[in-house]
Amino acid sequence: MDAALTAVVAVIGAAFYLLPSLIAFNRSSGDRWLVLVVNVVFGATLVGRVLALCPALRKPRVSAAA
16 A cells, blocks of 8 residues: 555655646647656756746747648
């Protein structure tokens, strides 16, 4: 039981830590790989979280051909 609870808490914690990256990949952001790198390297700091969230939440660019 303790191992299962530990695994669940670890998965929830990892999902919260990688939230900006999950948002970027879900929205198919053009900068999704940059968001992932910034999130993994600097995500533990408040500045890193903000730097990762900004491009992840940016409005997608509309191409001129559309």
